[in-house]
Amino acid sequence: MSTLLLTRRTVLFGLASAALLAALPAFPAFAAERPEAIVEKIYAGYANDGNGPKDVPYLADVAEQLSGENHPGFDFFIDAQDFDKVSAVATLVSENDTGAVVRAEMTNFGATKTVEIHFVKNGGDWKIGNVRYPVENGFDLRQSLGLAPL
Numbered sequence: 001m002s003t004l005l006l007t008r009r010t011v012l013f014g015l016a017s018a019a020l021l022a023a024l025p026a027f028p029a030f031a032a033e034r035p036e037a038i039v040e041k042i043y044a045g046y047a048n049d050g051n052g053p054k055d056v057p058y059l060a061d062v063a064e065q066l067s068g069e070n071h072p073g074f075d076f077f078i079d080a081q082d083f084d085k086v087s088a089v090a091t092l093v094s095e096n097d098t099g100a101v102v103r104a105e106m107t108n109f110g111a112t113k114t115v116e117i118h119f120v121k122n123g124g125d126w127k128i129g130n131v132r133y134p135v136e137n138g139f140d141l142r143q144s145l146g147l148a149p150l
Contacts, residue, residue, distance in 0.1 A: 033057075035100040035119045035126050039090040042077055042117075043104065046086035053077065059120055059127045065145040072144045076131050077115060078108045079139070085109075097121065099129075099150070118150060 033041075038057060045053035052075060058066065065071075074081045088106040093116070095101075100119040105112055118130040129150045131141040142149060 033126060035095070035102045035117070036090045036092045038119075038126060038128075039088070039102045039104055039117050043086060043088035043090070043106065046078065046083050052083070057125065057127050059122065059129045061147055062129065062141065062145065065147065070145050072141070076139060076141055078106060079113055079115070079133065080108055083108050100126065120150065
């Protein structure tokens with residue numbers, strides 16, 4: 001009889017585990033990276049005397065241009081060459097099947113600025129296609145790199 005109970009427990013435990021694993025992608029902590037989570041990680045890279053973001057998921061054309069001579073020469077996520085106590089609040093502004101926009105209210109050296117990060121869905125993953133400052137004559141990464149608008 002104990003063998004039968006053990007078998008039932010094993011089967012029930014196995015079914016419960018399978019159901020839990022199937023449900024995990026529905027929980028934000030385990031889901032594929034959302035655009036706003038990517039932006040939060042970018043700004044977290046500046047915390048605790050960090051050196052800024054690492055392994056940023058850019059579209060291939062942006063990544064290629066940033067790795068060469070066309071880099072704008074400053075950190076466009078913080079609109080500066082240096083930083084101190086960077087903080088940001090990321091808000092998903094829009095999203096559809098092919099793109100998303102996240103607005104970050106970013107503070108560096110006590111000054112708050114708005115940065116918009118435009119994402120493109122690429123093979124199921126979110127990639128950064130543009131970073132811009134939504135003010136008149138504001139910075140536009142694609143434009144500064146000589147790339148066509150999204």
